[in-house]
Amino acid sequence: MATSVQHDLEELRTRALADLADAVDAPAGEIWEKTYLGPKGELTLFLRGLGALPADERPTAGRAGNALKRELEAAWDSRHRILAAADLDQHLAADAVDVTLPGRPPTIGAAHPVSQMIDELSEIFALLGFQTVFGPEVETAHYNFDLLNIPADHPARDVWDTIHVDLPGEIVMRTHTSPMQARVMEQTEPPVRVVVPGRVYRYEAQDASHEWMFHQLEGLAVDRTITMADLKGVLAELARQLFGPNRRIRFRCDFFPFVEPGVDFAVDCAICGGKGCRVCKQTGWLEMGGAGMVHPKVLAGVGYDPAVYTGFAFGLGIERMTMMRTGVDDVRAFAGNDLRFLRQFAGFA
C-alpha cells in the first residue's frame, strides 16, 4: 500500500478517535457518526474510492480500510451506549418529580353541622324502626293547616307566622314539618313509623333564637296499640342517644291542634346535670319541641279509623339540638355562611 494512503488512513483514524472522545453528548455523537461512518462519511467515501487506486494497492488498502471501519464501528458502539445512557439520565433528572416537596392539599368540604345532626337523628331513629322521608317545602294550606285540624280563620293559624307564596290557591312556605304527617298517612296503610327532617319557614323577627328559616324533625308512629308510654320511651331513648345515659325527660301540657293530649318536652341538661347553667339558661332543662297523641280528627282526615288506630307525633327543632350539642348560642350562625364558623364543626356529630 502506498505510504500516502496508509498515512491518510492513520490520520483519519487519529482524528476520528479524538473527535469521538470529544463528543460529549448524544447530539454530538450523532454528528460524529454521520461525519465518519454515514453514507457520505469520510471512511465510507474512502472505501468507495478504492476502485480508483492502482490494482496492486487495492487489496492492502481495502483490508486496512475495512479494519479501520470495524475499529471505528466498535468504538462508536461503546461510545454511543455511554452517550445514550447519559442522555437518558439527563432527561430523567430534568423531568424528575421531587417527592419530598410538600403537596398542595385539596380543600375538602364537610357536611354542615345541621346536616350532620340530621344524619345522626336519622340513624338513631332507624335503629328505633323509623324510616326517614322528605317532603315539599312549598306546601298547600290544605296540608300545612287544614288536615292538621287548623281550619281557615281559626286563630291557631296565626301562631305559625306564615309566609305566603303568590300563586293561585293558598300556597305557603311550610311553617312546620307536620304536613308530612298527613302526606305519609294518605299514602300508607298503618302501621306507620317515619321521621321527616327538613327546612321550615316563618315570617319572624330574627334574634339569637329565631330565624325565618330553620329545620325541624317531625316524627310519627301510628298503629293499633300505640300509647303515650311509647312516645315517652322513644323520646327518652332519643335523649340518651343524643346527650348521654341517665337523661330524664319532662312532659308539660301544651296545646297543638293536631294532638290530644299535647305536650312540650324537655331533657334535663347534660352539661350541669340539671343544676342550672349557661346552656340551659339556668333552668336545668333543655326544651326540645312539641309532641302528643295524634288527634282523632287528623287520623280521620286521612282515612284512618280513629277507633282502631292511635299514634304519637313530635316535632323537634334541629338547630336547637345542634346548639345544645355544640354550645353555639346564636341560631343565626348556622345560616350565616361564615366558613370560619362552620369549619369548627366539621365532623362534630
Ligand code: DAH
Ligand atoms: N309543628 C309544631 C310546631 O312547629 C311542633 C309539633 C308539636 C309537632 C306537636 C308535632 C307535635 O308533631 O305533635 O310548632
